[in-house]
Amino acid sequence: MSWLQLRLDTDPEQAAMLEQHMLEAGAVAVTMEDNADQPVLEPGVGETPLWRQTRLTGLYPADTDMQAVLGHFPETLREDCNQRIEILEDKDWEREWIKHYQPMRFGRRLWVCPSWLEPPDPGATNLLLDPGLAFGTGTHPTTALCLTELDSLELSGCKVVDYGCGSGILAAAALKLGATVALGVDNDPQALAASRENCTRNHIPEDALAIAAPNEELIETWRGQADVVVANILAGPLLDLSPTLLGLLRPGGTLLLSGLLNTQAAALCKHYSSRIVLTVAGEREGWVCLRGRLPEA
Numbered sequence: 001m002s003w004l005q006l007r008l009d010t011d012p013e014q015a016a017m018l019e020q021h022m023l024e025a026g027a028v029a030v031t032m033e034d035n036a037d038q039p040v041l042e043p044g045v046g047e048t049p050l051w052r053q054t055r056l057t058g059l060y061p062a063d064t065d066m067q068a069v070l071g072h073f074p075e076t077l078r079e080d081c082n083q084r085i086e087i088l089e090d091k092d093w094e095r096e097w098i099k100h101y102q103p104m105r106f107g108r109r110l111w112v113c114p115s116w117l118e119p120p121d122p123g124a125t126n127l128l129l130d131p132g133l134a135f136g137t138g139t140h141p142t143t144a145l146c147l148t149e150l151d152s153l154e155l156s157g158c159k160v161v162d163y164g165c166g167s168g169i170l171a172a173a174a175l176k177l178g179a180t181v182a183l184g185v186d187n188d189p190q191a192l193a194a195s196r197e198n199c200t201r202n203h204i205p206e207d208a209l210a211i212a213a214p215n216e217e218l219i220e221t222w223r224g225q226a227d228v229v230v231a232n233i234l235a236g237p238l239l240d241l242s243p244t245l246l247g248l249l250r251p252g253g254t255l256l257l258s259g260l261l262n263t264q265a266a267a268l269c270k271h272y273s274s275r276i277v278l279t280v281a282g283e284r285e286g287w288v289c290l291r292g293r294l295p296e297a
């Protein structure tokens with residue numbers, strides 16, 4: 001099946017109104033994207049920032065009368081929008097994504113491999129992954145940084161917490177690298193389900209992975225018990241969660257923080273400095289991973 005897409009270039013002030021008109025005129029989906037290579041970084045609380053030059057794309061069934069769609073918009077609203085109507089051929093988007101997802105190596109011994117491909121090095125530590133609907137495939141720089149740091153640690157017999165676990169890739173990697181037990185924490189039920197499924201796919205015993213939402217009592221039983229706590233989220237939550245993350249670590253335990261830009265590292269290090277000294281352990285494409293060791297009691 002083919003689709004028709006209507007593209008409009010606009011500014012943040014007009015974007016919401018144009019989106020509403022697209023939907024009222026029969027669009028089955030509307031997306032917004034940057035039209036000037038202007039990054040929008042982590043927003044403040046309550047903010048919904050848009051790019052100064054924003055492109056809206058509305059998707060319509062192939063038999064839609066696009067002149068009638070355009071007629072739905074007030075002339076003054078669309079006259080400066082550089083409107084374009086294009087035919088979009090349907091694809092099996094899942095197959096398109098699968099085609100480009102290949103095995104990746106992190107550190108000395110860890111490979112992350114799509115579950116539908118044979119591992120390139122059967123003798124390595126191979127993590128078979130199917131991310132499903134949850135974040136975390138190893139392709140993002142922050143995930144890659146965390147995986148590389150985990151590979152560098154001696155994890156045999158360790159207890160590891162993956163806070164904001166997404167697909168469970170970091171918890172599963174830690175278990176494959178020798179950790180005895182891991183706790184995956186996420187506020188998205190789909191992420192917790194994906195974490196469990198990916199551990200099962202890798203023949204990790206069910207009792208080796210505990211999963212919990214952030215407010216569950218199970219997390220309290222881990223207080224002061226973890227040898228490693230890794231959190232790959234965003235700078236804001238890493239600030240807010242500092243008492244929780246540090247509270248989970250045992251004295252002498254290792255903290256790994258990622259999901260932040262190199263410009264945010266100094267503020268994070270300063271925020272945590274009264275309890276733990278953090279340094280930049282790695283950097284990729286402007287993203288960093290911080291690492292520190294909680295002092296012995």
